[in-house]
Amino acid sequence: MIRITGDLWLEDRPLARGLDLTCAPGTWMGILGASGVGKSTLGRIVAGLPVPARLQGTADVTGAVTLMGQQDQLLPWASALDNVTIGARLRGQRPDRDRARALLAELGLAGLEARRPAHLSGGQRQRVALARTLIEDRPVIVLDEPFSALDAGTRAQMQDLAARHLAGRTVILITHDPLEAARLCHRAVLIGPAGSRALPLPATAPPRALDDPAVLAAQAALFATLVRPCAA
Numbered sequence: 247m248i249r250i251t252g253d254l255w256l257e258d259r260p261l262a263r264g265l266d267l268t269c270a271p272g273t274w275m276g277i278l279g280a281s282g283v284g285k286s287t288l289g290r291i292v293a294g295l296p297v298p299a300r301l302q303g304t305a306d307v308t309g310a311v312t313l314m315g316q317q318d319q320l321l322p323w324a325s326a327l328d329n330v331t332i333g334a335r336l337r338g339q340r341p342d343r344d345r346a347r348a349l350l351a352e353l354g355l356a357g358l359e360a361r362r363p364a365h366l367s368g369g370q371r372q373r374v375a376l377a378r379t380l381i382e383d384r385p386v387i388v389l390d391e392p393f394s395a396l397d398a399g400t401r402a403q404m405q406d407l408a409a410r411h412l413a414g415r416t417v418i419l420i421t422h423d424p425l426e427a428a429r430l431c432h433r434a435v436l437i438g439p440a441g442s443r444a445l446p447l448p449a450t451a452p453p454r455a456l457d458d459p460a461v462l463a464a465q466a467a468l469f470a471t472l473v474r475p476c477a478a
């Protein structure tokens with residue numbers, strides 16, 4: 247269970263007010279909002295990491311968390327495979343290299359295991375970071391714009407793959423993409439300095455098909471809301 251309530255402040259300026267992010271176990275919660283309103287900051291709060299802002303309210307998170315940050319944060323001197331297994335190695339555990347290889351292959355990166363990050367494209371790097379997140383097998387996962395560097399086709403495939411791998415986990419999905427929220431989330435909230443509110447999503451369980459008319463209708467409605475942020 248994740249529950250964050252209250253107001254988020256940056257010095258004397260409210261970033262997001264009236265937060266009520268309640269994410270039930272095993273569900274996906276989408277966080278949307280204009281650039282700079284504090285979405286990544288909330289993701290870091292869930293992960294228990296330091297933030298520049300102050301939450302005037304409560305933050306309760308049950309379970310160990312993995313954060314896939316907005317930047318891939320890959321180690322430049324390590325191969326793709328070694329980047330995927332970095333968590334185990336840092337903990338002094340034996341890395342599961344076979345599982346890492348299988349994950350990279352599933353993510354469309356077979357044959358690139360030995361490449362260093364500088365020799366990968368932005369979308370390939372993002373998928374290495376996704377593999378590094380998935381291999382951790384934590385009950386709570388924060389995905390901060392995890393598919394932003396991908397083309398539309400690969401993005402849809404990776405969304406399906408993440409939904410499959412993370413079924414039953416509690417996921418916070420930070421995204422600017424209304425279609426992504428409409429496909430993957432059980433609940434979604436729009437946050438902002440004027441207030442925060444729940445966004446309408448289809449009643450069916452995610453992941454939802456790309457061409458589901460209810461998904462396309464929700465995408466259009468979310469898009470209309472996002473381009474009018476003052477209405478938050």
Ligand SMILES: Nc1ncnc2c1ncn2[C@@H]1O[C@H](COP(=O)(O)OP(=O)(O)OP(=O)(O)O)[C@@H](O)[C@H]1O
Pocket residue numbers: 256261279280281282283284285286287288298299316
């Ligand atoms: N290290 C820092 N020191 C001071 N202020 C910061 C720092 N990092 C971020 N901020 C500010 O905190 C606010 C929230 O940043 P955050 O990254 O959480 O926004 P966001 O909603 O995720 O934005 P985006 O959609 O652009 O990724 C922003 O206004 C930003 O300028």
